[in-house]
Amino acid sequence: MDLVLTEVRKTFGGVVAVDDVSAVMPQDKVTALIGPNGAGKTTLFNAITGFDPPDRGSISFGDRRIDGLPPWRVAELGLIRTFQTPVGFTTLTVRESLLTAATPHFVETPVQALGLGRRARGHERASEARAEELTADLGMADLLDVRTDELSAGDRKLLEFARSLMAEPKMLLLDEPAAAVAPANIGRLSQLVRRLCDERGLGSLIIDHNLSFLMQIADEVHVLDRGALLASGPPSEIAANPDVMRVYLGEEQP
Amino acid sequence: MTNPIFWVGVLTLAAIYASLAMALNVESGWGGMWDLGIAGLLAAGSYCYVILTADPDLGMRFAPGLSMWVAWPLSALFTGLVAFAIGAPALRLRREYFLITTLAFAEIIRQLVVIQADFTRGTLGIPNINRPFDSFVTGRDYNYVLLVIAALAAAVMYLVTRQIGSSPFGRTLRAARDNEAVALALGKRVNRMRIQTFVLAGILIGATAPVYLFYIRAISPQLFAPGITFTVWTALVIGGLGSIRGGLAGAFVLIVFTEAVGLIEVDPAHINILVAIEPMLVGLLLVLVLRFRPDGLFSERDSFGSRRTQAERASGRAATASSRPTAAAQASD
Numbered sequence: 001m002d003l004v005l006t007e008v009r010k011t012f013g014g015v016v017a018v019d020d021v022s023a024v025m026p027q028d029k030v031t032a033l034i035g036p037n038g039a040g041k042t043t044l045f046n047a048i049t050g051f052d053p054p055d056r057g058s059i060s061f062g063d064r065r066i067d068g069l070p071p072w073r074v075a076e077l078g079l080i081r082t083f084q085t086p087v088g089f090t091t092l093t094v095r096e097s098l099l100t101a102a103t104p105h106f107v108e109t110p111v112q113a114l115g116l117g118r119r120a121r122g123h124e125r126a127s128e129a130r131a132e133e134l135t136a137d138l139g140m141a142d143l144l145d146v147r148t149d150e151l152s153a154g155d156r157k158l159l160e161f162a163r164s165l166m167a168e169p170k171m172l173l174l175d176e177p178a179a180a181v182a183p184a185n186i187g188r189l190s191q192l193v194r195r196l197c198d199e200r201g202l203g204s205l206i207i208d209h210n211l212s213f214l215m216q217i218a219d220e221v222h223v224l225d226r227g228a229l230l231a232s233g234p235p236s237e238i239a240a241n242p243d244v245m246r247v248y249l250g251e252e253q254p
Numbered sequence: 255m256t257n258p259i260f261w262v263g264v265l266t267l268a269a270i271y272a273s274l275a276m277a278l279n280v281e282s283g284w285g286g287m288w289d290l291g292i293a294g295l296l297a298a299g300s301y302c303y304v305i306l307t308a309d310p311d312l313g314m315r316f317a318p319g320l321s322m323w324v325a326w327p328l329s330a331l332f333t334g335l336v337a338f339a340i341g342a343p344a345l346r347l348r349r350e351y352f353l354i355t356t357l358a359f360a361e362i363i364r365q366l367v368v369i370q371a372d373f374t375r376g377t378l379g380i381p382n383i384n385r386p387f388d389s390f391v392t393g394r395d396y397n398y399v400l401l402v403i404a405a406l407a408a409a410v411m412y413l414v415t416r417q418i419g420s421s422p423f424g425r426t427l428r429a430a431r432d433n434e435a436v437a438l439a440l441g442k443r444v445n446r447m448r449i450q451t452f453v454l455a456g457i458l459i460g461a462t463a464p465v466y467l468f469y470i471r472a473i474s475p476q477l478f479a480p481g482i483t484f485t486v487w488t489a490l491v492i493g494g495l496g497s498i499r500g501g502l503a504g505a506f507v508l509i510v511f512t513e514a515v516g517l518i519e520v521d522p523a524h525i526n527i528l529v530a531i532e533p534m535l536v537g538l539l540l541v542l543v544l545r546f547r548p549d550g551l552f553s554e555r556d557s558f559g560s561r562r563t564q565a566e567r568a569s570g571r572a573a574t575a576s577s578r579p580t581a582a583a584q585a586s587d
């Protein structure tokens with residue numbers, strides 16, 4: 001089951017943000033998407049996840065066309081994304097945010113809300129245990145009962161990641177998961193991403209500017225420049241590619 | 255000062271407003287849908303109830319003369335239906351347009367009541383509405399019966415809304431209110447849940463309508479002017495939008511305050527001045543409450559989530575290592 005993009009194009013007025021991108025991202029591999037600021041990476045995420053459908057081209061996941069589907073439907077098919085700016089559910093605690101992500105829609109009905117159903121409770125308890133385990137893995141167990149708007153930017157980034165995992169994804173789409181995260185936690189994050197992929201076959205598509213983080217964990221790297229795919233290949237090959245070096249020179253953050 | 259019957263009436267009215275404010279909190283506090291159409295929904299529920307139970311001798315075109323115990327749930331359901339008819343189009347709009355649209359729908363309902371005089375008796379209104387246990391308890395003593403009914407209704411409303419608020423449904427509702435994009439990215443059917451919530455609030459308001467009718471005894475379209483909506487909103491804001499107990503507390507504070515202002519003894523010649531400054535005093539109360547408690551008397555923060563941390567803090571700072579099992583134990587109760 002792969003995520004397949006075919007000649008995906010997205011323009012904003014005169015700006016071609018994504019310029020006929022075709023690529024295959026295997027569902028069980030870690031794929032990196034890199035490129036300088038404004039290259040169109042987030043726009044591509046928005047196109048895939050239904051937040052901002054492409055003007056042209058097709059996107060499919062497994063044997064399903066997903067372009068044109070509403071975001072919640074794309075998510076239901078197992079493609080769970082995070083956001084570059086980690087605002088989150090501001091007034092919910094970390095625990096509540098994670099439980100919300102883990103709640104399937106048959107538990108979220110008015111009938112269940114009125115206490116007339118029994119299915120919710122068992123599910124809730126299992127999710128709670130998962131949330132505690134996951135936050136421990138990410139070094140944020142002590143933050144479970146802290147409200148999202150009281151977290152540091154780095155911790156909110158980790159919450160974005162943890163939250164998407166709670167939703168039982170088939171593939172993760174992470175928009176700059178390591179930005180603002182403390183170095184020690186970046187190590188935990190990359191280990192977890194790698195382990196999820198190797199042990200459970202849960203792949204991800206990751207945007208980030210932290211190349212050393214990405215090059216360590218990615219199986220495959222795609223380089224986007226001004227909307228178009230500049231190069232694709234394994235990390236070692238990309239690192240040695242002179243075009244890629246040129247695009248990044250002077251634009252890489254210090 | 256005044257006789258106890260007066261205060262029984264005040265508390266009855268407060269309990270009715272408390273029920274409405276708690277229902278409003280479900281859609282506006284947790285659902286984030288700022289509804290200015292409470293008066294319209296209350297009118298829909300009230301007229302449904304009155305028509306279904308009306309005395310056939312009044313000459314209304316449709317008067318099945320149902321028992322009040324049958325008409326009561328039917329009115330609640332009918333109000334839910336009306337809420338669906340309003341919510342389905344209005345929820346496509348962004349917040350401020352939604353606000354205006356709900357206000358407009360409420361006025362449309364009121365005008366419909368006036369125009370459809372064959373069914374509603376229009377501006378003539380309907381007097382002497384039947385009340386439960388009317389034949390057993392008469393005269394002034396009935397006020398106590400009414401207080402019990404209103405208090406029971408408020409208690410049930412409190413339990414029901416608390417259950418909704420602390421359920422996974424309520425949590426996702428708050429989540430989607432905080433950040434719709436994230437909720438969608440997690441596969442939440444945000445629009446559907448909002449319509450369900452809007453209808454649910456409509457049903458709760460419709461269920462309160464008969465109690466309101468027992469209190470006022472006679473119905474006419476003027477009763478359902480937007481003033482009711484603003485009183486309910488004021489009560490909820492004073493009590494704490496999004497908190498579980500806010501509507502309850504806010505309504506009692508507001509209604510008792512307002513009625514007490516009405517008791518101030520003035521020279522009959524100046525009574526119109528008192529009437530004129532009454533809204534100002536209510537405004538002053540609102541400003542004072544929000545000055546010292548910006549989230550209202552009760553806050554959403556105290557109602558959810560952070561309760562655990564407070565409990566943990568209260569249970570003493572044993573070894574830090576023991577804090578995780580504590581949290582887990584409390585979570586599973």
Ligand SMILES: Nc1ncnc2c1ncn2[C@@H]1O[C@H](COP(=O)(O)OP(=O)(O)OP(=O)(O)O)[C@@H](O)[C@H]1O
Nearest residue numbers: 012015017035036037038039040041042043044084
């Ligand atoms: N909603 C929008 N309206 C207009 N232009 C947009 C919009 N979203 C993105 N763009 C433009 O599209 C281009 C690509 O933006 P995008 O956010 O996808 O870049 P990015 O690769 O994610 O950059 P960064 O690394 O800074 O996050 C930019 O020129 C941006 O200004």
Ligand SMILES: [Mg+2]
Nearest residue numbers: 041042043084
């Ligand atoms: Mg971006």
